[in-house]
Amino acid sequence: MSRGSPLRAVRALPWSGKIGLVLVIFWVAIAVVGRFIAPYPPGAFVSYEVFAGASGQFWFGSDFLGRDVLSRLLVGAQFTVGLSAIAVTIAVSLGTGLALTAAVGPRWLDELLSRAMDTLISIPSKIFALVLVAAFGSSIVLLTIVVSITYVPGNFRIARSLAVGLTRLDYVEVARARGEGRIYIALIEMLPNMIRPLLADIGLRFVFIVLLLSGLSFLGLGLQPPDADLGSLVRENVSGLGVGALAILVPAAAIASLTVGVNLLIDAATQGKVK
Amino acid sequence: MKSPSHVEVRNLAVTVRGPDGRPLRIVDDVSFDVARGEVLALIGESGSGKTTIALSLMGYGRGGAAISGRIRVGDATLDGAGSASLARQRGRRITYVAQSAAAAFNPARRVIDQVMEPALIHRTESAKAARARAIDLFRALALPNPETIGSRYPHELSGGQLQRLMAAMALITQPDLVIFDEPTTALDVTTQVGVLQAFRRVVRQQGATGVYVSHDLAVVAQMADQILVLNRGRVREHNHVGALLEAPMDDYTQLLIAAAHPVVKAQARTPAKPEPLLEIAGVSAGYGPIDREGRPAHPVLSDVSLTIGRGAAVGVIGESGSGKSTVARVVAGLLAPASGAVTLAGEPLAPTVAGRTREQLRRVQIVFQNADVALNPAHSVGDILGRVLRFYHDLRGAEAQRRVAELLDLIRLPAAVAGRRCDELSGGQKQRVNLARALAAKPDIILCDEVTSALDTVVRGAILDLLAELRRDLGVAYLFISHDIATVKALCDEVVVLYKGTRVESGRRDTYDTSPFHPYTDLLISSVPELRPGWLADESVQSAAPLAHQPESTELCRFLRRCPVAIPGRCDVAPPPLRTMSAGNVVLCHRTEAELIG
Numbered sequence: 001m002s003r004g005s006p007l008r009a010v011r012a013l014p015w016s017g018k019i020g021l022v023l024v025i026f027w028v029a030i031a032v033v034g035r036f037i038a039p040y041p042p043g044a045f046v047s048y049e050v051f052a053g054a055s056g057q058f059w060f061g062s063d064f065l066g067r068d069v070l071s072r073l074l075v076g077a078q079f080t081v082g083l084s085a086i087a088v089t090i091a092v093s094l095g096t097g098l099a100l101t102a103a104v105g106p107r108w109l110d111e112l113l114s115r116a117m118d119t120l121i122s123i124p125s126k127i128f129a130l131v132l133v134a135a136f137g138s139s140i141v142l143l144t145i146v147v148s149i150t151y152v153p154g155n156f157r158i159a160r161s162l163a164v165g166l167t168r169l170d171y172v173e174v175a176r177a178r179g180e181g182r183i184y185i186a187l188i189e190m191l192p193n194m195i196r197p198l199l200a201d202i203g204l205r206f207v208f209i210v211l212l213l214s215g216l217s218f219l220g221l222g223l224q225p226p227d228a229d230l231g232s233l234v235r236e237n238v239s240g241l242g243v244g245a246l247a248i249l250v251p252a253a254a255i256a257s258l259t260v261g262v263n264l265l266i267d268a269a270t271q272g273k274v275k
Numbered sequence: 276m277k278s279p280s281h282v283e284v285r286n287l288a289v290t291v292r293g294p295d296g297r298p299l300r301i302v303d304d305v306s307f308d309v310a311r312g313e314v315l316a317l318i319g320e321s322g323s324g325k326t327t328i329a330l331s332l333m334g335y336g337r338g339g340a341a342i343s344g345r346i347r348v349g350d351a352t353l354d355g356a357g358s359a360s361l362a363r364q365r366g367r368r369i370t371y372v373a374q375s376a377a378a379a380f381n382p383a384r385r386v387i388d389q390v391m392e393p394a395l396i397h398r399t400e401s402a403k404a405a406r407a408r409a410i411d412l413f414r415a416l417a418l419p420n421p422e423t424i425g426s427r428y429p430h431e432l433s434g435g436q437l438q439r440l441m442a443a444m445a446l447i448t449q450p451d452l453v454i455f456d457e458p459t460t461a462l463d464v465t466t467q468v469g470v471l472q473a474f475r476r477v478v479r480q481q482g483a484t485g486v487y488v489s490h491d492l493a494v495v496a497q498m499a500d501q502i503l504v505l506n507r508g509r510v511r512e513h514n515h516v517g518a519l520l521e522a523p524m525d526d527y528t529q530l531l532i533a534a535a536h537p538v539v540k541a542q543a544r545t546p547a548k549p550e551p552l553l554e555i556a557g558v559s560a561g562y563g564p565i566d567r568e569g570r571p572a573h574p575v576l577s578d579v580s581l582t583i584g585r586g587a588a589v590g591v592i593g594e595s596g597s598g599k600s601t602v603a604r605v606v607a608g609l610l611a612p613a614s615g616a617v618t619l620a621g622e623p624l625a626p627t628v629a630g631r632t633r634e635q636l637r638r639v640q641i642v643f644q645n646a647d648v649a650l651n652p653a654h655s656v657g658d659i660l661g662r663v664l665r666f667y668h669d670l671r672g673a674e675a676q677r678r679v680a681e682l683l684d685l686i687r688l689p690a691a692v693a694g695r696r697c698d699e700l701s702g703g704q705k706q707r708v709n710l711a712r713a714l715a716a717k718p719d720i721i722l723c724d725e726v727t728s729a730l731d732t733v734v735r736g737a738i739l740d741l742l743a744e745l746r747r748d749l750g751v752a753y754l755f756i757s758h759d760i761a762t763v764k765a766l767c768d769e770v771v772v773l774y775k776g777t778r779v780e781s782g783r784r785d786t787y788d789t790s791p792f793h794p795y796t797d798l799l800i801s802s803v804p805e806l807r808p809g810w811l812a813d814e815s816v817q818s819a820a821p822l823a824h825q826p827e828s829t830e831l832c833r834f835l836r837r838c839p840v841a842i843p844g845r846c847d848v849a850p851p852p853l854r855t856m857s858a859g860n861v862v863l864c865h866r867t868e869a870e871l872i873g
Contacts, residue, residue, distance in 0.1 A: 169648050170648045171649055171650055173643070177628060177636070177641050178663065179631070188662075
């Protein structure tokens with residue numbers, strides 16, 4: 001990480017990173033203001049024609065019930081970006097936090113945490129989410145928790161292997177010989193040196209979460225109508241696939257551009273300036 | 276085309292892209308010739324461009340480096356204008372011996388297959404002839420059991436043996452030019468002598484032409500016919516070995532020669548009988564689970580005792596694996612001893628950091644060898660020093676900043692360095708910051724673990740001077756760990772020699788000037804190359820140890836299997852006694868003082 005101005009950091013990005021940055025900023029902006037700039041209420045039936053093509057009135061046409069696709073997309077992006085961002089934050093904080101605890105803590109704790117994570121990772125993520133949603137019913141809070149927990153073990157494994165490698169380094173030994181506490185060693189000596197690979201992991205996990213949420217919505221177990229995220233938009237309009245309706249192509253393209261953008265940005269940000 | 280010189284380099288320049296994107300010339304206008312059968316040495320500090328020049332002789336530029344100028348080796352030239360281009364000659368007519376043979380061998384294949392590989396790839400010989408040639412080379416390189424050693428795997432061989440095998444690999448195609456890139460730098464001194472002797476003999480025997488890259492003048496003096504002194508990519512001096520060493524013309528060469536024998540200017544005055552500060556009594560330590568008798572599974576130290584007075588400097592020397600770093604780790608509380616005690620100014624210290632008070636921790640500071648990994652790359656110099664000040668002295672804000680500036684002044688760095696991160700500093704500067712971090716605690720004793728080993732000779736001299744000044748001005752004591760007896764003797768008043776975790780000799784610095792020594796100390800001292808061309812030839816081949824076949828035993832003398840003067844019937848029956856010599860040094864040996872001199 002360079003400590004220069006953010007503008008300098010942006011200029012140092014390769015062109016792929018700049019494209020990623022533009023895409024990410026675009027989607028974050030849509031997530032924030034989408035609800036306010038949507039031309040119609042997302043649930044309103046505004047067109048008499050279903051799966052209409054693009055027109056001046058409905059830029060991205062209408063969906064299977066004659067609702068405005070643009071408005072539904074603008075509102076849906078909020079759920080996809082917001083929920084995924086919250087879930088990835090929870091997953092990475094938990095995973096990395098536990099990994100650092102395992103690395104600096106006593107050996108039995110490391111063993112306990114690692115085996116617990118192995119157990120969790122052995123459960124297929126989609127089945128795990130399906131069972132919980134089926135048992136407790138779908139709600140935004142439950143969805144966030146389920147998706148977060150699903151991605152804790154993966155992050156834990158990566159962060160733990162990074163942290164264990166660092167505990168043998170001389171600067172950590174020096175801190176230990178100085179008498180520093182475990183929390184200081186974990187947070188001040190070790191964490192800053194794990195950021196780069198962790199960022200790459202966060203990017204990957206964000207994409208997984210977007211895809212898992214979309215997948216759950218596609219199966220009808222994600223957000224429940226009338227709310228809709230990008231995944232549910234694809235699912236509900238699946239019958240338009242045969243006629244090549246914009247109502248299904250646009251949300252699918254939206255998911256793709258969001259995930260590709262995040263990855264381009266993170267790749268560029270973590271690769272640069274490695275000596 | 277008949278030319279007197281075999282290798283010809285004219286106006287060589289290598290340009291890379293600097294960190295700011297502008298071209299940076301790392302080698303500038305270098306010209307030299309090497310006649311067939313001669314060895315030319317490239318010498319200089321790190322960053323002087325010596326390896327870059329050696330690699331460009333193979334037509335190879337690292338990471339986007341642009342090579343310009345004219346290079347000719349035999350009939351191959353850089354631009355391919357001769358009968359073949361340089362790059363195509365790699366591995367066949369031009370070969371390379373790298374610094375770390377341990378990293379250069381494939382651990383999954385037998386060594387002879389790897390040694391023969393160049394001959395087979397380039398089809399210079401049949402497999403049978405190549406195998407015979409490899410065994411001849413093993414014999415010429417004085418490898419043990421030349422007939423069978425090739426069927427071993429790399430992990431079954433020592434570092435010195437692997438380095439010789441790598442030379443065999445380089446020589447198997449009977450190349451026009453062999454490039455030796457610091458081939459003995461990673462070896463212990465005692466191993467280095469044998470490897471150098473083997474290299475020298477094989478180079479003479481094969482009539483090979485060589486370029487020998489090194490930072491060590493004394494090593495180069497044994498190997499080369501001519502020396503090229505480099506500094507910042509430019510030639511400072513070029514002459515025959517004898518002339519260059521006897522009458523160096525350039526001031527930089529003079530500096531290098533002077534730095535080969537470290538002499539510390541600021542000598543601290545220690546009272547004849549200083550009060551003991553740190554006492555290590557009968558410490559045994561190791562790794563792995565501890566058995567019922569209190570011995571760890573992998574013992575490293577056995578029954579080591581030493582005392583360091585207030586303001587004194589005690590050196591610990593030994594080769595790798597002697598347990599010298601473990602001494603520092605035990606004292607610092609990073610490794611709990613299996614038995615024995617460490618006492619600081621009369622107070623017993625708890626076995627590990629967790630049991631010690633913050634005041635006790637403050638008084639003992641440790642400095643590690645490699646400043647690159649000892650300083651956290653995520654923190655600035657100011658953060659690193661400031662943390663120690665806050666931790667031990669509760670200094671914050673402006674007061675801490677002032678103290679950081681003072682510390683930087685103490686280690687001769689500008690105060691502006693506080694805002695920089697460690698990866699922006701040079702090796703010597705990093706090592707100074709590494710020292711300053713220990714000084715920030717205002718310790719009574721600093722444990723220096725090989726702090727000068729990773730540095731160039733000139734920088735090493737400056738760090739040693741700094742250490743001596745700090746000792747004189749602040750009265751701090753040192754436990755100075757090193758593998759280099761010259762460095763230890765320059766700084767320390769007392770020296771302890773460790774061999775396989777056992778203290779075999781201890782005494783004042785001057786007792787190491789003349790015999791009697793322990794046979795191992797003798798070996799250590801005589802293995803350090805001297806700065807004169809004939810030294811290696813005079814140095815007799817290490818005489819064989821009479822009791823080399825003895826099984827390893829912790830009860831007997833640990834040096835038994837390597838000792839050239841071991842006495843059958845005496846050394847292999849009982850543990851050696853501690854003898855005090857008339858000069859005052861204490862030696863753990865069966866031989867009496869008179870026998871050790873003789």
